[in-house]
Amino acid sequence: EDKVVQSPLSLVVHEGDTVTLNCSYEVTNFRSLLWYKQEKKAPTFLFMLTSSGIEKKSGRLSSILDKKELFSILNITATQTGDSAVYLCAVATGTASKLTFGTGTRLQVTL
Amino acid sequence: GAVVSQHPSWVICKSGTSVKIECRSLDFQATTMFWYRQFPKQSLMLMATSNEGSKATYEQGVEKDKFLINHASLTLSTLTVTSAHPEDSSFYICSAPSRTSGNYEQYFGPGTRLTVT
Numbered sequence: 001e002d003k004v005v006q007s008p009l010s011l012v013v014h015e016g017d018t019v020t021l022n023c024s025y026e027v028t029n030f031r032s033l034l035w036y037k038q039e040k041k042a043p044t045f046l047f048m049l050t051s052s053g054i055e056k057k058s059g060r061l062s063s064i065l066d067k068k069e070l071f072s073i074l075n076i077t078a079t080q081t082g083d084s085a086v087y088l089c090a091v092a093t094g095t096a097s098k099l100t101f102g103t104g105t106r107l108q109v110t111l
Numbered sequence: 112g113a114v115v116s117q118h119p120s121w122v123i124c125k126s127g128t129s130v131k132i133e134c135r136s137l138d139f140q141a142t143t144m145f146w147y148r149q150f151p152k153q154s155l156m157l158m159a160t161s162n163e164g165s166k167a168t169y170e171q172g173v174e175k176d177k178f179l180i181n182h183a184s185l186t187l188s189t190l191t192v193t194s195a196h197p198e199d200s201s202f203y204i205c206s207a208p209s210r211t212s213g214n215y216e217q218y219f220g221p222g223t224r225l226t227v228t
Binding site for chain 2: 034041042043044045048088090092097098099100101102103104106
C-alpha cells in the first residue's frame with residue numbers, strides 16, 4: 001500500500017521565521033511528488049518534483065526531492081500570516097498519476 | 112493552466128436522498144478523473160478513479176453501490192451519493208490529470224461541500 005507521511009503535523013511560528021516541512025514516502029511506480037497549499041477550499045498547486053537534487057523555487061517557497069532517501073522538504077522563508085494554511089504533500093504513481101496524499105502540516109504564522 | 116469545475120459548490124440534502132456532483136475539465140480532455148473526500152481537519156482520501164467509457168475503480172473501503180460514478184464523456188465525470196446519511200457529510204473534490212512536459216499535473220476542482228441533515 002502506498003504511504004506518504006508528513007511532519008510535523010502542526011506548527012506555529014512567528015512572522016519572519018523560516019520553516020521546513022517534511023514529506024517521506026513509500027510507493028510503487030513513482031512518477032512525481034507534489035506540494036499543495038490548502039486554505040478553505042480545494043488545494044492549490046505549489047510544486048511538482050520529479051528529479052532528485054534539483055531545487056524548485058517560487059518566491060519565498062522552495063522545495064527539493066531526494067529519490068534515494070524517499071523524501072522531500074518544503075521551505076518557506078520570511079513567513080507571513082498569509083502563509084497560514086495546511087500544506088499537503090502528494091505522490092503521483094502509475095500511468096494516470098493517481099495521487100496519494102500525506103496527512104498535511106497545519107502551519108500557523110502569528111504576528 | 113488547465114481548469115476543472117465542480118457543481119454544485121455546496122449542497123444540503125435530507126437523509127435518504129441522493130445527490131449528484133459534476134466534475135468538468137473545461138479546456139482539456141480527461142480520460143481519467145479522480146474523486147476525493149476530505150473530512151474536517153483531515154487530508155484528502157482518494158475514493159475512486161473514474162475512467163471514461165468504462166467502470167470506475169474504487170479504493171478499498173469505498174462502497175461502489177453508494178457512490179456511483181459515471182464518466183460519460185472526455186470532459187465530464189459525475190459522482191452520485193445515493194441514500195445519503197449524515198456521516199456522508201464531507202468535502203468532495205475531483206481532479207483531472209493533464210500532461211505537461213511529459214508529466215501529468217493534477218488539476219483540482221474547487222470542491223463540493225455536502226451536508227446531510
